[in-house]
Amino acid sequence: MNRLPAFTISQPQSVAEASEMLASLGDSGRLYAGGTELLATMKEGALLYDTLVDVKTVPGLADIRVQDGELWIGAAVTHFSIETSPIVRELLPVLSYVESRVANTRVRATGTLVGNLCFAEPHSDPATMLLCLDARVVAQSTRGERQLTIDEFFVGAYETALEEDEVVTSVVVPLPPANWRMAYKKFQIIERPTLGLGVVLELNDGGDSVATARAAVGCVSESPLRSSAAEAQLAGPLESLLERLDAAGDSLADEADLLDDREGSAEYKRHLIKVFLKRAVQQALQSDGPSR
Amino acid sequence: MSDTSAQILLRTTVNGLDVAVAIEPQETLAEVLREKLQLIGTKVSCNVQVCGACTVLVDGLPVSSCTYLAYEARDRQVLTIEGLASKDGTLHPLQTAFIEENAFQCGFCTPGMILAAKSLLDQRPDSSEHEIVEYMEGNICRCTGYRSIVAAIQKAQASVADRSS
Structure with a gap:
């Protein structure tokens, strides 16, 4: 049986400590959350680290909370916890749905949303929808804190804009107003999805026209992307949308x-x-609120 | 800062029994279960968390023990196929239903199938056929064609519902 190479596990007690550990380890260490991507890749020999820094030992990163009209999801929160969270189901059901369709039930029970984003695997379901939802990533280090949009965060396949000592502590998702409609669709026949596609439609006051639209596509490029041309074409009266x-x-x-x-x-x-x-688009418009 | 060097003393609960076992940080739960605790009912097939053969439950949720670090099981409840039947040997309704519905041929995927199904029925006892198929899609069987597996899960579902009504 193919085995993982030997490594040690460090258990930081604060984000600052985790950041210091990452800075001193350099290329020989990596932050570890659910490990669903990282350990499988290490097992296949494509990545090698002497030390994994377990972000889950940092207190306070396992929460889902609402603050100032935005959903904050901590770095240690699993896909399963997001899928089944009453807060997410009520306020952002599209995200609960996306999370319920990530990989398989075992990956969802162990893997974290933040870990998924940090691995920057091009076939990420949540990355595509979060791009569509204008989500942000909160990165902390001993040098301070900054927020990056999903677009800024992804540099390419398996590559993010994070500095070596930065720890992503949360993902922040603005909660949609009542006149927004949204949906996520995926197509999958092999181990990873072939296509992920998200739409967010802002309806006008009369509910008969798309005021603004967002559309994001994932799995077909190194990172998920939006098209301003497509979004301009989606805007306009509903009766001619088809x-x-x-x-x-x-x-x-x-x-x-x-x-x-x-x-x-x-x-x-x-x-x-x-x-x-x-x-x-059809599914988004069938709902009477910002549902999946 | 507390670093774990070469060996860790893992304290966990496996099938209701408290266990303390020396492990190395990179050891997977499947390796520890099979090689240190001799619980070989947990099978390893793809070894990269895709096929579901190695599924065990940790705090009631399914994990791929082939890629899940044993380290993560500290202070948690692990359930393997060996711990599913009652102490007197009475099989769990899922085990009985798998036998009655011929829901396995070679049997290699069966422990993982049964544990994944247990997790589903514990969480959502009234799951529809569609929900069962969706939940179980990450567990792969190369013998039976799945029809009998879904039938067995539905039979167990009915049997559990009867018992609790």
Whole structure:
């Protein structure tokens, strides 16, 4: 049986201590939360660390709370805890849904949302929806704290804008007003999803027109992305929205710079984007509030 | 700062029994269960948390013991297939239903299947067939074609409901 290489585990008692540990370890150490991505990759020999810094021993990072109209999710909160959180189910059901469809039940029980983002695996479900929800990542080090948008956070596949000594303590998601409609759709036939697609539609006062729209696509590029052209095309009267969807889907696909790979041809992925954009928009509009 | 060097004394509870065992930080729960506690009912197949064969429950939730560090089980309750039947040997309704519905052939995926199903039925005893399929989709069987597995879970579900009504 393939085994993990030997390492030690450090147990910081504060974010500052974790940051100091990461600074002194450099490339030989890495922050460890649920480990679902990290340990599997280490087992396959693609990553090697002498020390894992267990962020879960830092008190106060396991909470989900609402503050000033925003949802704060701590670094040690698992996908399962978010999926089943009464707060998330009530205030941001789309996120509960996204989390309920991450990987498999075992990964959801162990893996954390923040860990998922920090690993920057291109097939992340929550990353795509969080981009669509204008979420931010809170990064702390002994040098201070900063917040990054999801767009700023992802630099490429498996690569984030985090400095070596920075610890992501929370993800912050602004809670949607009552006139927003949203949905997330994914398509998966192999181990990881082939496509993830999120939409957020802000309806006007009369409820007959899309005032502003956001659309994000994931899994088909190094990082999830939005298309301002697609979002402009989605805005406008609801009665003609169906006619605009095809062009909006093309815009989203253009932005993604699709490649032929083992998950399918670029042409196939363009088709999927258009089909799933339509499904996501239809589902978003079926609800009478900001539900999934 | 407390560092764990080469060995850790792991204190955990396995199948209701308190256990203290020396482990190394990189040892997985499956390795400790199988090699140090001789609980070989936990099977390892893909070894990278995709197939579900190695599923055990920690505090009632399923984990892939092949990639879950034994370190994480400290002060927690671990349940393996060996701990599912009553002390007098009476099988759990899921075990009985798997036998009655012929929900296995080679049996390698079965401990993981049964434990995952137990977690689902404990959390959501009234799960629909769709919810059962969705929950179990991360547990892979290469023999039966799944139909009999879903039937067994539904049978156990009915049996548990009867017992508690």
